[in-house]
Amino acid sequence: xxxxxxxxxxxxxxxxxxxxxxxxxxxxxxxxxxxxxxxxxxxxxxxxxxxxxxxxxxxxxxxxxxxxxxxxxxxxxxxxxxxxxxxxxxxxxxxxxxxxxxxxxxxxxxxxxxxxxxxxxxxxxxxxxxxxxxxxxxxxxxxxxxxxxxxxxxxxxxxxxxxxxxxxxxxxxxxxxxxxxxxxxxxxxxxxxxxxxxxxxxxxxxxxxxxxxxxxxxxxxxxxxxxxxxxxxxxxxxxxxxx
Amino acid sequence: xxxxxxxxxxxxxxxxxxxxxxxxxxxxxxxxxxxxxxxxxxxxxxxxxxxxxxxxxxxxxxxxxxxxxxxxxxxxxxxxxxxxxxxxxxxxxxxxxxxxxxxxxxxxxxxxxxxxxxxxxxxxxxxxxxxxxxxxxxxxxxxxxxxxxxxxxxxxxxxxxxxxxxxxxxxxxxxxxxxxxxxxxxxxxxxxxxxxxxxxxxxxxxxxxxxxxxxxxxxxxxxxxxxxxxxxxxxxxxxxxxxxxxxxxxxxxxxxxxxxxxxxxxxxxxxxxxxxxxxxxxxxxxxxxxxxx
Amino acid sequence: xxxxxxxxxxxxxxxxxxxxxxxxxxxxxxxxxxxxxxxxxxxxxxxxxxxxxxxxxxxxxxxxxxxxxxxxxxxxxxxxxxxxxxxxxxxxxxxxxxxxxxxxxxxxxxxxxxxxxxxxxxxxxxxxxxxxxxxxxxxxxxxxxxxxxxxxxxxxxxxxxxxxxxxxxxxxxxxxxxxxxxxxxxxxxxxxxxxxxxxxxxxxxxxxxxxxxxxxxxxxxxxxxxxxxxxxxxxxxxxxxxxxxxxxxxxxxxxxxxxxxxxxxxxxxxxxxxxxxxxxxxxxxxxxxxxxxxxxxxxxxxxxxxxxxxxxxxxxxxxxxxxxx
Numbered sequence: 001x002x003x004x005x006x007x008x009x010x011x012x013x014x015x016x017x018x019x020x021x022x023x024x025x026x027x028x029x030x031x032x033x034x035x036x037x038x039x040x041x042x043x044x045x046x047x048x049x050x051x052x053x054x055x056x057x058x059x060x061x062x063x064x065x066x067x068x069x070x071x072x073x074x075x076x077x078x079x080x081x082x083x084x085x086x087x088x089x090x091x092x093x094x095x096x097x098x099x100x101x102x103x104x105x106x107x108x109x110x111x112x113x114x115x116x117x118x119x120x121x122x123x124x125x126x127x128x129x130x131x132x133x134x135x136x137x138x139x140x141x142x143x144x145x146x147x148x149x150x151x152x153x154x155x156x157x158x159x160x161x162x163x164x165x166x167x168x169x170x171x172x173x174x175x176x177x178x179x180x181x182x183x184x185x186x187x188x189x190x191x192x193x194x195x196x197x198x199x200x201x202x203x204x205x206x207x208x209x210x211x212x213x214x215x216x217x218x219x220x221x222x223x224x225x226x227x228x229x230x231x232x233x234x235x236x237x238x239x240x241x242x243x
Numbered sequence: 244x245x246x247x248x249x250x251x252x253x254x255x256x257x258x259x260x261x262x263x264x265x266x267x268x269x270x271x272x273x274x275x276x277x278x279x280x281x282x283x284x285x286x287x288x289x290x291x292x293x294x295x296x297x298x299x300x301x302x303x304x305x306x307x308x309x310x311x312x313x314x315x316x317x318x319x320x321x322x323x324x325x326x327x328x329x330x331x332x333x334x335x336x337x338x339x340x341x342x343x344x345x346x347x348x349x350x351x352x353x354x355x356x357x358x359x360x361x362x363x364x365x366x367x368x369x370x371x372x373x374x375x376x377x378x379x380x381x382x383x384x385x386x387x388x389x390x391x392x393x394x395x396x397x398x399x400x401x402x403x404x405x406x407x408x409x410x411x412x413x414x415x416x417x418x419x420x421x422x423x424x425x426x427x428x429x430x431x432x433x434x435x436x437x438x439x440x441x442x443x444x445x446x447x448x449x450x451x452x453x454x455x456x457x458x459x460x461x462x463x464x465x466x467x468x469x470x471x472x473x474x475x476x477x478x479x480x481x482x483x484x485x486x487x488x489x490x491x492x493x494x495x496x497x498x499x500x501x502x503x504x505x506x507x508x509x510x511x512x513x514x515x516x517x518x519x520x521x522x523x524x525x526x527x528x529x530x531x532x533x534x535x536x
Numbered sequence: 537x538x539x540x541x542x543x544x545x546x547x548x549x550x551x552x553x554x555x556x557x558x559x560x561x562x563x564x565x566x567x568x569x570x571x572x573x574x575x576x577x578x579x580x581x582x583x584x585x586x587x588x589x590x591x592x593x594x595x596x597x598x599x600x601x602x603x604x605x606x607x608x609x610x611x612x613x614x615x616x617x618x619x620x621x622x623x624x625x626x627x628x629x630x631x632x633x634x635x636x637x638x639x640x641x642x643x644x645x646x647x648x649x650x651x652x653x654x655x656x657x658x659x660x661x662x663x664x665x666x667x668x669x670x671x672x673x674x675x676x677x678x679x680x681x682x683x684x685x686x687x688x689x690x691x692x693x694x695x696x697x698x699x700x701x702x703x704x705x706x707x708x709x710x711x712x713x714x715x716x717x718x719x720x721x722x723x724x725x726x727x728x729x730x731x732x733x734x735x736x737x738x739x740x741x742x743x744x745x746x747x748x749x750x751x752x753x754x755x756x757x758x759x760x761x762x763x764x765x766x767x768x769x770x771x772x773x774x775x776x777x778x779x780x781x782x783x784x785x786x787x788x789x790x791x792x793x794x795x796x797x798x799x800x801x802x803x804x805x806x807x808x809x810x811x812x813x814x815x816x817x818x819x820x821x822x823x824x825x826x827x828x829x830x831x832x833x834x835x836x837x838x839x840x841x842x843x844x845x846x847x848x849x850x851x852x853x854x855x856x857x858x859x860x861x
Contacts, residue, residue: 051728077730089725091718102718105711106730116711156730281647332826338647339594343781344825350774350818357811465770469658472651511662514655521652522640 002064004029004160004191005050005081010059012045012215019045020056021215027160032182032192034206034223036199038235042215043195044086047162051083052076063160080108080159084152084166086195088145090137097133099148100124100155107156120155127151127181143174150181154190161185163194167201179205203227211235245502252381257491257498259387262394263452264490268471269401270445272486275475276418277438279338280330284345285471286464287352288318288443292450293365293459294356300367307367308393311451315444322443326436334435349464356461366458386455393452398487405483414438418481466510473517479527492528551698558687568686572758574799575693576751579700581779581791581798583747586704587740588777589786590713592720593642594650597657598776600637601630601745603664603768605752610677610762611670619684619757623750630749631742638741642734654770661768676763679756689758696754697792700747705788707740716740717786748776778817781824784833793832 005027012020020042027033035043048054050061052073060069068076073083082103091099100120124130127147132140140148146166153161163182167175179201186192196202202209203223211219211226213235219226226232267289274282295317296310305313329348333340374385405411417424417434425431453459453467470493477492478485497512524531554571561567580602588594605626612622641652664671671677707713718726719733727733756762766772775798783794805813828835 053724053728072734073724073727074730074732077728083728085725085728089722091721091725093721094714094717098714101711102714102726102731103729106715106732108730152729281651329822329826336829339592339650340825340829342647342650343594343777344822346774347818347821347825350814350821352818354812354815354818358815362811466658469655473655505666508662508666511659514659514662517655518637518641518652518659521644521648525644525648 002029003027004064005193006062007046007050008060008062010046010049010056010061012042012049012054013057018215020049020212023059023212023215023217025210025217025220027191027193028208029191030186030189031207032186032194032205034202034209035193035195035212036197036202036209037212037218040214041212041235043212044164045215046212047083047164047193047195050076050162051081053083074106077103077156077158078106078108080157081162082107082153082156082158082160083162084149084164086164086168088142088149090140090145090148090152092136092138094137095134096129096137096140096148097121097124099137100151103152103155108158123151123155126154126184128177143170143177146170146178147181150185154185158190160191160193163192163196165195165197167196167198175201199227248380253498253502254495255381255383256387257495259383259391260498261487261491261494262391262398263449263456264470264474264494265398265487266394266445266452267449267467268474268486268490269398269483270442270449271468271471272442272475272478272483273414273438273445274442276481276483277414278330278334278435280341280345280439281338281472282345282439282442283342283468284325284348284352285442285446286468287349288321288446288464289450289453289467290356290459290461290464291352292318292447293454293463294360294450294461295447296451296454297360297365297367306369307451307454308389310454311393311448314447314451318447319440319444321447322440323436325443326439330439331432331435353461353464360461362460362462364458364460367454369455372455390452390455397448402484410437414441415483418483466513469517470510470513473513473520476517476520476525477528479529480525482527482529485527485529488528547701551694554694555691558690562685562687565686568690570799570803571690572686572693574796575690575697576755577775577779577795577799578697578792579693580748580751580776581783581795582697582700582704582788583744583751584776585780585785585787585791586707586716586744587737589780589790590707590716590720591737591740592646592786593737593741594646594777595653595741596650596770596773596777597637597653597655597660598745598748599768599770599772600657600660601634601748602752602755602772603660603762603764604630604633605749606756606762606767607664607671607677607752608749609753609756610679613679613757614677619753622757623753626753627746627750630752631746634742634745635738638738638745639734642737642741653773657768657770657773661764661770664764664768671764672762673764676761679760679762683757683760689754692754696747696751701788701792703743703747707743708788712736712739720786774817778821780831781829782820782831784831785829787833790831790833797832 003026007023007025010020010023023046037043045054049056052068052071052075055070060067062068063079063081066079068079091102097120100123101116104119105116124133127150129144129147129151132144137148150166167178170178175198182192182205194202206223208221209223209226210217211232218231218235219229271282271285274280292314295314296307299305299310299313300307325348329344330341333344371385375382376385376388405415413424413429413434417429417431421431474489474493475486478489493513493516496516497509500512501509557571558568584598608626608629609619609622612625613619637656641649644652665673667673715726715731715736718731719736723733752767779794779798780791781794782797783792784790801816802813805816824831
């Protein structure tokens with residue numbers, strides 16, 4: 001199967017610091033790929049490189065057949081790759097509906113004005129935010145804001161959705177709801193890459209898991225296999241003490 | 244026009260100007276560095292510094308240099324008050340809010356000056372205003388030498404203080420990383436107030452020195468302020484040491500440009516450099532050259 | 537669509553009433569002048585607000601567009617063109633210039649953009665002072681004496697204002713306007729959701745520059761004299777900032793209200809206390825930023841719904857969406 005997203009030898013240096021080192025990944029279409037690793041491993045940096053917010057120092061990013069390295073974020077979004085942020089960023093002075101209308105209007109493909117609102121309402125329905133649609137985004141709870149973040153990304157009609165820690169800060173029932181939402185998104189045919197620290201969720205959701213440590217790829221495979229690899233355990237827990 | 248005599252003479256003038264430019268921009272640099280606030284009232288305090296010096300001169304026959312040192316504490320207090328009363332309240336807002344607020348303050352200060360002193364040009368004439376010294380075959384106006392000397396002295400003291408006193412280190416720490424500063428116990432409130440006070444103090448100080456070289460009126464300050472911005476951008480916005488670099492670059496560029504263009508166009512150099520620097524080298528000339536190499 | 541509601545019928549009614557004035561009082565020169573200058577400020581303030589309010593890029597350099605428009609009209613008029621034909625050209629010249637400076641400077645973040653605009657504005661003024669062979673330099677340019685009546689100027693200015701307001705209203709309710717608001721609130725997030733931020737910023741800049749340029753042209757024919765220190769002055773630039781802030785930045789009618797108040801204050805002060813206008817503006821600016829960043833309209837809305845004050849612009853100094861009370 002043709003990969004939806006391909007990263008080829010992506011490297012990112014900030015001055016002397018190597019945030020990402022020679023990472024090559026093929027993201028399978030229609031699957032959920034988990035991207036895990038300790039804090040500071042370079043996961044969000046990788047997302048930012050894919051979405052165009054940052055250029056890699058070397059290496060290329062391909063979306064299907066197309067080289068999207070270095071394209072501006074709005075161009076990448078229009079092609080069908082969309083990112084949600086770790087720290088949610090709603091447009092606070094716009095209503096929930098308006099928040100979703102922005103990507104509905106400007107996301108992938110051109111739209112005629114009168115379908116934008118309908119699309120937005122549709123997405124709000126799907127993510128369970130319809131009841132809040134006329135409220136300013138500033139009054140939403142964290143869980144709702146996270147759902148809004150996902151809703152906005154969905155409104156761009158992405159082929160690939162990059163979810164950055166969507167479960168962070170959610171209580172168990174909110175988490176469950178979010179996990180269910182992710183499954184529903186996948187069933188719509190969207191390819192998902194998710195950065196997550198909540199291990200239970202990642203292992204349950206992902207078809208495949210990729211592990212980053214200090215910017216390097218240290219494992220790539222089915223969740224159960226990866227979870228037991230010594231280098232992965234070491235990355236999270238530190239080296240085994242001798243004796 | 245391009246004789247070596249002339250070129251060196253211009254170079255000397257540029258060097259002397261650089262000293263003035265550095266001291267004039269330091270206040271702005273401190274406030275920006277510590278608080279990330281763009282102080283558009285800097286022009287107002289430069290102008291007030293000049294006018295206060297006029298007052299000291301007219302009432303007590305104080306030399307402008309003495310006036311400059313008197314202004315230091317006076318304007319420090321003024322800056323502290325401005326911070327506490329005004330700036331602090333928009334600290335949590337978007338940066339544009341503090342910019343506009345201080346701009347409003349500038350307008351108020353300007354108008355107050357007009358109300359008190361009228362709009363005409365003023366100048367301070369001292370016994371040495373028209374004197375010049377002959378050094379190495381060049382005639383250099385005494386006033387320029389004095390300004391340069393004082394600026395150099397004060398900048399050196401400042402450099403020492405920043406490096407070796409607790410407050411100095413706290414200031415530099417906050418410039419580098421405000422959160423880390425908080426974590427190690429630096430009270431950023433106090434530091435911000437102090438930075439604003441210091442910044443204003445230096446504006447007043449520089450304003451006094453400016454009276455030795457220029458005549459002034461309430462509109463005075465605007466072009467110096469823009470030049471100060473150019474200087475801190477050229478030097479690297481968060482780099483206190485870069486101010487001297489930026490000052491030198493601007494002073495030399497302006498001085499030598501007169502060989503090729505009308506004198507009345509001189510300020511355009513600063514403004515053009517400002518825009519170019521902001522767009523092309525936001526990290527300052529140093530970073531720009533480093534990246535190229 | 538964003539919930540900006542323009543009551544179209546009352547606006548039209550107001551427009552018609554204002555349009556009747558020159559026919560009912562054709563010899564009241566004071567009133568006609570007052571109207572002319574107010575409408576001119578309205579048009580410019582509303583135009584400025586498209587970039588400054590909707591997109592959030594506060595420019596202190598719009599005098600460059602006003603001045604370029606004024607000189608374009610002046611030179612073309614001296615060259616034999618009928619004034620009315622010069623106004624769109626004046627707008628066009630200003631618009632082209634706005635692209636030249638806008639493309640590089642709009643890449644700068646908020647306050648740095650503002651500083652850059654001060655530099656550009658001042659540089660233009662000095663350049664124009666020095667290009668004396670074209671612009672007449674420090675003595676300015678005197679323009680021919682065959683001029684239409686004050687009533688004509690009043691009506692044309694009213695038309696300019698109406699056009700500006702209409703453009704602003706249409707933008708505000710359009711997807712373009714939504715994109716501008718979004719990029720003001722969070723540039724990166726908007727960019728990531730597909731908004732072509734650079735294109736939109738420059739479009740807003742250019743459209744508003746066109747309007748301001750045309751206003752400059754009209755002003756030149758009215759005054760019959762152009763001089764760099766008037767049309768390119770920093771005071772001209774800051775007037776527009778003040779107008780938008782006083783009335784309510786980021787709204788359609790805010791700058792209209794702001795222009796009326798601003799001009800009324802200016803007129804009053806000029807006759808009684810001519811040296812104090814900067815003080816009043818500065819004090820107003822401070823008060824607005826400390827207590828009511830959404831200007832008079834914001835104050836009115838807040839009083840009507842009695843909501844607590846948003847601390848000065850914690851979300852945005854000037855909320856974009858007008859909320860129906």
